[in-house]
Amino acid sequence: xxxxxxxxxxxxxxxxxxxxxxxxxxxxxxxxxxxxxxxxxxxxxxxxxxxxxxxxxxxxxxxxxxxxxxxxxxxxxxxxxxxxxxxxxxxxxxxxxxxxxxxxxxxxxxxxxxxxxxxxxxxxxxxxxxxxxxxxxxxxxxxxxxxxxxxxxxxxxxxxxxxxxxxxxxxxxxxxxxxxxxxxxxxxxxxxxxxxxxxxxxxxxxxxxxxxxxxxxxxxxxxxxxxxxxxxxxxxxxxxxxxxxxxxxxxxxxxxxxxxxxxxxxxxxxxxxxxxxxxxxxxxxxxxxxxxxxxxxxxxxxxxxxxxxxxxxxxxxxxxxxxxxxxxxxxxxxxxxxxxxxxxxxxxxxxxxxxxxxxxxxxxxxxxxxxxxxxxxxxxxxxxxxxxxxxxxxxxxxxxxxxxxxxxxxxxxxxxxxxxxxxxxxxxxxxxxxxxxxxxxxxxxxxxxx
Amino acid sequence: xxxxxxxxxxxxxxxxxxxxxxxxxxxxxxxxxxxxxxxxxxxxxxxxxxxxxxxxxxxxxxxxxxxxxxxxxxxxxxxxxxxxxxxxxxxxxxxxxxxxxxxxxxxxxxxxxxxxxxxxxxxxxxxxxxxxxxxxxxxxxxxxxxxxxxxxxxxxxxxxxxxxxxxxxxxxxxxxxxxxxxxxxxxxxxxxxxxxxxxxxxxxxxxxxxxxxxxxxxxxxxxxxxxxxxxxxxxxxxxxxxxxxxxxxxxxxxxxxxxxxxxxxxxxxxxxxxxxxxxxxxxxxxxxxxxxxxxxxxxxxxxxxxxxxxxxxxxxxxxxxxxxxxxxxxxxxxxxxxxxxxxxxxxxxxxxxxxxxxxxxxxxxxxxxxxxxxxxxxxxxxxxxxxxxxxxxxxxxxxxxxxxxxxxxxxxxxxxxxxxxxxxxxxxxxxxxxxxxxxxxxxxxxxxxx
Numbered sequence: 007x008x009x010x011x012x013x014x015x016x017x018x019x020x021x022x023x024x025x026x027x028x029x030x031x032x033x034x035x036x037x038x039x040x041x042x043x044x045x046x047x048x049x050x051x052x053x054x055x056x057x058x059x060x061x062x063x064x065x066x067x068x069x070x071x072x073x074x075x076x077x078x079x080x081x082x083x084x085x086x087x088x089x090x091x092x093x094x095x096x097x098x099x100x101x102x103x104x105x106x107x108x109x110x111x112x113x114x115x116x117x118x119x120x121x122x123x124x125x126x127x128x129x130x131x132x133x134x135x136x137x138x139x140x141x142x143x144x145x146x147x148x149x150x151x152x153x154x155x156x157x158x159x160x161x162x163x164x165x166x167x168x169x170x171x172x173x174x175x176x177x178x179x180x181x182x183x184x185x186x187x188x189x190x191x192x193x194x195x196x197x198x199x200x201x202x203x204x205x206x207x208x209x210x211x212x213x214x215x216x217x218x219x220x221x222x223x224x225x226x227x228x229x230x231x232x233x234x235x236x237x238x239x240x241x242x243x244x245x246x247x248x249x250x251x252x253x254x255x256x257x258x259x260x261x262x263x264x265x266x267x268x269x270x271x272x273x274x275x276x277x278x279x280x281x282x283x284x285x286x287x288x289x290x291x292x293x294x295x296x297x298x299x300x301x302x303x304x305x306x307x308x309x310x311x312x313x314x315x316x317x318x319x320x321x322x323x324x325x326x327x328x329x330x331x332x333x334x335x336x337x338x339x340x341x342x343x344x345x346x347x348x349x350x351x352x353x354x355x356x357x358x359x360x361x362x363x364x365x366x367x368x369x370x371x372x373x374x375x376x377x378x379x380x381x382x383x384x385x386x387x388x389x390x391x392x393x394x395x396x397x398x399x400x401x402x403x404x405x406x407x408x409x410x411x412x413x414x415x416x417x418x419x420x421x422x423x424x425x426x427x428x429x430x431x432x433x434x435x436x437x438x439x440x441x442x443x444x445x446x447x448x449x450x451x452x453x454x455x456x
Numbered sequence: 457x458x459x460x461x462x463x464x465x466x467x468x469x470x471x472x473x474x475x476x477x478x479x480x481x482x483x484x485x486x487x488x489x490x491x492x493x494x495x496x497x498x499x500x501x502x503x504x505x506x507x508x509x510x511x512x513x514x515x516x517x518x519x520x521x522x523x524x525x526x527x528x529x530x531x532x533x534x535x536x537x538x539x540x541x542x543x544x545x546x547x548x549x550x551x552x553x554x555x556x557x558x559x560x561x562x563x564x565x566x567x568x569x570x571x572x573x574x575x576x577x578x579x580x581x582x583x584x585x586x587x588x589x590x591x592x593x594x595x596x597x598x599x600x601x602x603x604x605x606x607x608x609x610x611x612x613x614x615x616x617x618x619x620x621x622x623x624x625x626x627x628x629x630x631x632x633x634x635x636x637x638x639x640x641x642x643x644x645x646x647x648x649x650x651x652x653x654x655x656x657x658x659x660x661x662x663x664x665x666x667x668x669x670x671x672x673x674x675x676x677x678x679x680x681x682x683x684x685x686x687x688x689x690x691x692x693x694x695x696x697x698x699x700x701x702x703x704x705x706x707x708x709x710x711x712x713x714x715x716x717x718x719x720x721x722x723x724x725x726x727x728x729x730x731x732x733x734x735x736x737x738x739x740x741x742x743x744x745x746x747x748x749x750x751x752x753x754x755x756x757x758x759x760x761x762x763x764x765x766x767x768x769x770x771x772x773x774x775x776x777x778x779x780x781x782x783x784x785x786x787x788x789x790x791x792x793x794x795x796x797x798x799x800x801x802x803x804x805x806x807x808x809x810x811x812x813x814x815x816x817x818x819x820x821x822x823x824x825x826x827x828x829x830x831x832x833x834x835x836x837x838x839x840x841x842x843x844x845x846x847x848x849x850x851x852x853x854x855x856x857x858x859x860x861x862x863x864x865x866x867x868x869x870x871x872x873x874x875x876x877x878x879x880x881x882x883x884x885x886x887x888x889x890x891x892x893x894x895x896x897x898x899x900x901x902x903x904x905x906x
């Protein structure tokens with residue numbers, strides 16, 4: 007017997023063209039049938055409204071989205087399988103030859119990764135032949151919305167932790183292994199200090215953090231044996247998990263290890279009470295250098311409460327709540343046609359109004375570097391303030407090297423420092439009102455009437 | 457200038473060994489340093505408690521998890537990068553040679569994909585050399601929890617739709633492109649009828665569904681032009697999106713197309729009122745064969761309400777709420793050591809108690825095929841009821857071919873039909889109490905006292 011090999015869902019990174027919605031391909035066939043595929047289209051990607059509990063977003067995911075866009079293509083298998091779909095029965099066979107050779111050759115502007123952004127602002131602008139611009143919609147949304155969610159959640163946790171180191175422990179809770187990698191990167195750029203995700207650490211240079219699991223402790227006859235055995239293998243790096251049986255007894259046992267361990271980790275129970283008791287015990291036994299690390303269903307509110315109550319916790323591991331952006335696991339990110347062959351496009355569906363024509367964002371800071379005003383303008387409109395959208399791709403090629411992850415993280419720290427205090431509160435969802443220029447409002451009224 | 461290539465986060469499917477938490481590798485090094493890596497360990501994967509709003513789960517994701525497990529390995533680059541990490545400074549260099557050659561060679565039992573399961577039941581059991589069993593923890597959790605979440609959410613939507621076709625429209629809202637593929641598969645096996653995700657459709661044979669976007673309509677001078685142009689290219693397959701400007705005018709224009717279109721799609725506004733008005737208009741104009749398709753932030757409650765109110769909607773597209781399992785985007789799935797070299801292991805951390813020793817689930821149905829009793833027993837304990845855990849891997853090889861996706865979907869339909877009525881209500885979270893055999897309780901008290 008030779009059982010069949012399980013089907014892998016890992017896509018070929020050089021054939022990501024089919025990771026899209028079917029309607030993109032039907033529309034592409036339709037545009038081509040009507041000789042419209044080369045019309046000069048501009049689409050913009052933006053977030054309609056912020057999720058509950060968010061007053062700003064950190065834009066993230068651009069590097070991977072752009073990298074995949076540069077390689078976007080269909081495989082021969084894709085083309086053959088598409089040809090055989092009944093819906094394409096009346097489509098000219100030459101469409102599939104054209105599709106097989108298709109690459110993204112358009113222009114792309116974007117706000118830089120790590121930028122603080124708000125609802126209603128164009129975050130990415132694509133100008134390309136209509137069929138190409140349509141093709142990339144699903145991929146761009148799927149690639150940018152999730153890292154933006156995680157970076158935005160991470161920024162809140164960073165705010166709550168007031169400078170204490172934070173580690174992404176979400177690898178096992180992400181929506182599949184790929185999301186764990188993307189989420190590790192997004193949380194690091196937004197201010198986290200490291201990750202437990204080995205692949206993310208090795209590939210991106212993110213500092214790796216790891217301790218031990220309960221299974222380690224259970225694999226030895228006694229907790230004492232487990233601790234001494236671990237400390238012997240990792241003499242200067244041992245963080246001991248002390249809650250497998252009884253947390254405070256675990257602290258006592260960890261304290262007896264020589265040379266002293268690096269930290270103890272609390273992963274359950276009342277972290278305030280336990281961290282105080284652990285700190286007292288450690289200090290009384292001359293172990294004030296041993297740090298206390300906490301984890302277990304933590305998020306920004308729990309961390310802020312613990313620190314406000316004076317919990318002597320030195321660092322936090324954050325998993326589920328971060329990697330799934332659990333309180334806001336989705337975002338209303340959309341990609342809309344705004345201009346075609348120089349004519350403005352807008353949509354009037356209830357609750358889904360869009361502004362026509364290619365746009366820019368102009369940001370004004372006060373003398374302390376705090377955001378005071380964001381105005382969405384026509385792309386070519388002269389206006390005070392720094393333009394946030396910068397060119398990334400020209401004719402399907404990178405305009406300049408993208409920043410490194412370290413550079414993005416430094417830029418993001420400055421961006422976070424520019425957020426007005428009222429938007430940094432974690433308990434309410436104060437909103438920042440983005441303005442639209444008079445010229446843009448005039449455009450909207452012009453194209454609405456036409 | 458030659459800008460650097462953006463870093464891709466797509467992992468090599470043949471080198472997924474580093475998609476894990478660092479502590480798994482530190483523990484592996486520790487086990488090996490103490491000659492414990494070959495101890496005979498049994499771990500079990502289970503869900504501690506169901507998320508709010510769930511009365512049962514549909515287990516999913518096994519085929520991809522097992523496929524990846526069969527290939528799990530580190531690359532040479534991984535090994536070199538791990539060696540250089542400071543935490544491994546005192547670890548013997550032979551550990552890395554051992555790691556480079558490591559493969560999963562253990563046994564794995566699992567409940568079949570598509571099975572209805574409850575909190576506290578062992579869903580997967582791994583018996584392997586301790587270091588191998590530890591290594592796969594993160595990967596198994598990351599691979600199984602998300603598809604189980606989506607399949608479980610999908611089953612609720614299927615319940616609400618009372619037989620009307622359902623399509624996954626979540627590709628753009630998933631936590632990255634890979635989650636979209638996994639989610640398309642999970643929703644299909646749980647009873648959805650198709651997906652818009654082309655890669656999922658082509659690779660897995662899931663029926664593909666697609667209509668048109670607002671951008672299609674906006675790309676033509678008039679809505680009428682857009683509709684006729686689309687219907688000409690897809691003469692027997694045209695579903696027209698009618699809400700770009702004014703939904704009821706859109707219906708009027710769609711009705712004028714000859715030959716008649718297949719369906720109209722409503723994507724915004726009051727779907728009850730609009731579907732009624734559209735149905736009336738279509739029927740009055742001899743177009744009773746034209747179906748009405750609805751989408752737009754739909755989930756099980758909205759669909760049930762629409763149908764209870766008599767909305768004449770023939771099929772639904774479900775996106776964000778399905779693909780992110782938005783109301784419950786994470787699940788407390790864990791993987792715990794239960795037995796090592798024949799001795800039972802249990803954890804006593806607050807709220808995290810586990811039962812020791814390898815286990816089985818025995819399910820009893822009533823004469824109508826409805827689940828009346830699930831008993832978790834010792835693996836080798838004779839007991840009435842069908843055993844749910846079946847062997848999948850023996851010594852790291854498939855025991856038998858895995859079922860096809862179609863077979864899983866059929867099995868899941870029968871499983872869904874076995875769920876007690878009180879657990880199928882969508883509004884409360886009635887819970888099913890899993891029982892534990894006397895022999896298992898005796899084990900627990902034995903190992904607790906020892």
